[in-house]
Amino acid sequence: MRAALLTVLLALLAVAAWALTRPDRLPDGALAGLEGDAARGEAVFWASGCASCHAAEGATGEALLVLAGGRALVTDFGTFRAPNISPDPTHGIGGWDLAAFANAMLRGVAPDGQHYYPAFPYASYRFATLQEVADLKAFMDGLPASDRPNEDHALPFPYSLRRGIGLWKRIALPEGWAVPGAMTEEEERGRHLAEALAHCGECHTPRSRLGVMDRGRWMAGAPNPSGTGRIPGITPAQLGWSRGEIAGYLATGFTPSFDSAGGTMAAVVASLSRLPQEDLQAIAAYLLRLPPAP
Amino acid sequence: MRLYRFSTALALVGALAAGAATAQSVEDTVAARQGQFKLFALHIGPLVGMAQGNMPYDADLAQAAADNLVKLTTLDQSLLWPEGSDNFSMDGTRALPAIWENPEDFVAKLAALQEGTQAMQAVAGDGLDAVRGALGGIAGACSACHQAYRAPQ
Numbered sequence: 001m002r003a004a005l006l007t008v009l010l011a012l013l014a015v016a017a018w019a020l021t022r023p024d025r026l027p028d029g030a031l032a033g034l035e036g037d038a039a040r041g042e043a044v045f046w047a048s049g050c051a052s053c054h055a056a057e058g059a060t061g062e063a064l065l066v067l068a069g070g071r072a073l074v075t076d077f078g079t080f081r082a083p084n085i086s087p088d089p090t091h092g093i094g095g096w097d098l099a100a101f102a103n104a105m106l107r108g109v110a111p112d113g114q115h116y117y118p119a120f121p122y123a124s125y126r127f128a129t130l131q132e133v134a135d136l137k138a139f140m141d142g143l144p145a146s147d148r149p150n151e152d153h154a155l156p157f158p159y160s161l162r163r164g165i166g167l168w169k170r171i172a173l174p175e176g177w178a179v180p181g182a183m184t185e186e187e188e189r190g191r192h193l194a195e196a197l198a199h200c201g202e203c204h205t206p207r208s209r210l211g212v213m214d215r216g217r218w219m220a221g222a223p224n225p226s227g228t229g230r231i232p233g234i235t236p237a238q239l240g241w242s243r244g245e246i247a248g249y250l251a252t253g254f255t256p257s258f259d260s261a262g263g264t265m266a267a268v269v270a271s272l273s274r275l276p277q278e279d280l281q282a283i284a285a286y287l288l289r290l291p292p293a294p
Numbered sequence: 295m296r297l298y299r300f301s302t303a304l305a306l307v308g309a310l311a312a313g314a315a316t317a318q319s320v321e322d323t324v325a326a327r328q329g330q331f332k333l334f335a336l337h338i339g340p341l342v343g344m345a346q347g348n349m350p351y352d353a354d355l356a357q358a359a360a361d362n363l364v365k366l367t368t369l370d371q372s373l374l375w376p377e378g379s380d381n382f383s384m385d386g387t388r389a390l391p392a393i394w395e396n397p398e399d400f401v402a403k404l405a406a407l408q409e410g411t412q413a414m415q416a417v418a419g420d421g422l423d424a425v426r427g428a429l430g431g432i433a434g435a436c437s438a439c440h441q442a443y444r445a446p447q
Contacts, residue, residue, distance in 0.1 A: 058441065060434060229446030248346035253433045258335035258342060260433055262440030269437070273430075 021166025023109040031098050034134040041139030044132045046274035047197040048125070050140075052267040053082045060270065067092070068146035073119050074226040077211060078155035080119040088145040101137045102130065108169065115165035117153065118211065123173055127196035172212040178205075179218060179290060186278075190286025193279055198272060203231050203264070220293030229263075237292035246284035247277065306404070309372040310397035320379050324387045327374045330366065337362045338432065341414065345426045353419040360418035363411040363432075371404065381445050388445040400443060407435035 045051075051064040057071050069084040086092040093101070100111040108115060108122035116122060158164060178195055194200050204219040221233030232238065241249070245256045253261040253269040261269050272280065318326075337359045343349040344356060378384065380391040393400050410431035417424035 058438065060438075224446060232447070244346060244348060248342065248348075252342060252345065252429060253437050254338065254342045258338045260436035260440060262437060262444050263446045266437035266441045270434075 020170065021115075021163050023113045023115060023166070024107055024169070025103050025109055026099070026107060031102055031130060031134070034098065034130055036098070036134035036136070036138030038135070038138040038142055040132075041135035041137070043275065043279075044128075044136040044197065045139050046271045047193055047279070048128075048136070049198060049268060049271045050085070051271055052264070054085050064270065065143050066146055067140070067143060068148040069150060070148060075119065075211075076225060077159045078153060080117060080153045080155075081151040083150045084146055084148050085140070086143060086146040087141050088147055091147045091149050092145060093140075094145065096137075098134060098137055102133045105133050105136075106130075108165075114162050115169065117155075117162075117165060118168070118172070121199040121202045123213070124196060124199035124202055126173065127177070127192070132197070168210065168212075171210070174213075174215060178215045179286075183289065184285070186282045187285045187289055189279070190282035190284070193275075193283050194286050198268075198283065200234070204234055217293040219287075219290055226264075233293065234287060235290040235292055236288050239287070243281065243284040243288055246287055247280040250275075250280045250283060251277070306371045306375070306401050307397045310375055310394050310400065320376055320384060321386065323374060323376055324379050324384070324389075327379075327389075328387075330369070330374065333366050334363065334436075337366065341418070341425055341429060341432075344422060345429050351422040351425070353421075356418040356425055357415075360411065360415040364408075364415045367404075367408050367411045390443050390445055393443045396442075400439075403435065403439040403442070406438065407432070410435045 050067060051059065053071055053073065054067040054069055055064045055071075056066070056068065059066070067085045069082045071082045073080040073082065084092045087094040089095045096104075096111065103109045103111075104116065104120075105122060105125045105128065107126070108118065108120065110116060177191060178201060179191060183191060201213060201215075201219055204221060205213045205215070206217050206220060206222040207213055219234050221238065222231045224231050239246075241256060249255055249261070250269060250272045252273065253266060255261070260266075272283075340349065340352075340355050340359045344351045375389075375393065377394070379387060380389050380394065381387050382391050410428070413431050414425070414428040417428050
């Protein structure tokens, strides 16, 4: 009798675990009628920083467009290896349709239904618009193909269990802006660029032990997951730069004291500096609206 | 100019590889080295300021800054990077030991900076757009070396 009860309980637990961790794809028809524009997609590409992770380390110029993957991201949960997302049909994402691409970016779900690790910042990209995703795909479809094979992540148990991410997503994925509320049109543009595309918060915001961004301390700084040093807080209370200084830094990599961006920020500036001045000013305007960390 | 750069480069590679000693203490050398970078920053300042619209474009000032940048970045570096002046060996510097492990690459990155400042020198008096265009080469060269050879904050 007790054995039977136990079996039923375990079966129920298994069903519950399976249900709680199943992939959450976009509804059918969400992408109906959408046409991607590659010219608009290029702006989305630079704003989203795809090259910063998926191009080779230290790449500049044309090499930023070869998204062969391979760069390592060292974190508390292990070392991730960026995959090949060039249009190569075998080693990259050449065979993907828009639905597959959109589910990856907006839901963190692979075409075979597996969850992506949130090292891929879909927790931010989820706020991109469907049109932006369609435009981005149109642009990326035209990039050079690479046949570089993907490498596995090096993750210890239990982080090696992909299915568990389904549970993580339920507690970690935000539902709205980190800095909600009324803003000027320019600040709103900056909010969209920063929170949805450039995903600044993913590095600049501290995380809990389970890797969930602490949105109460948005962009207030975090330990550098790849080892030494600290990723600085960039709320106005911590940064103290003017709007022009922030926009100037994103455009040139030079700080107000004419030091130049090093480390991972150099890769970020390599992408963001491709955006028009108005967009960089908008990001600066948004950053100046960040509340101080408690 | 090319020949000068090549022989300077060879001298620096040799100095890094051999761990050349200096007459001054390592601490004083590091202080002087950091002063050199501050001189770079001082002269990049007007060019960045003009490019970002924080000060009016002034052809003479831009040219003077660009000329000085060329002189500064082509100083012979052999005395500035003695053995033991990396951040594993001492406090007060962010220079990584990788510099001494990869002397050819370090020198190549210095050469890229020299090319960037020379490109700026050629166009500094030609207007704001020219300055903006040439600034990327300098910023990129600074960042590339910092990324590889300077410890994070």
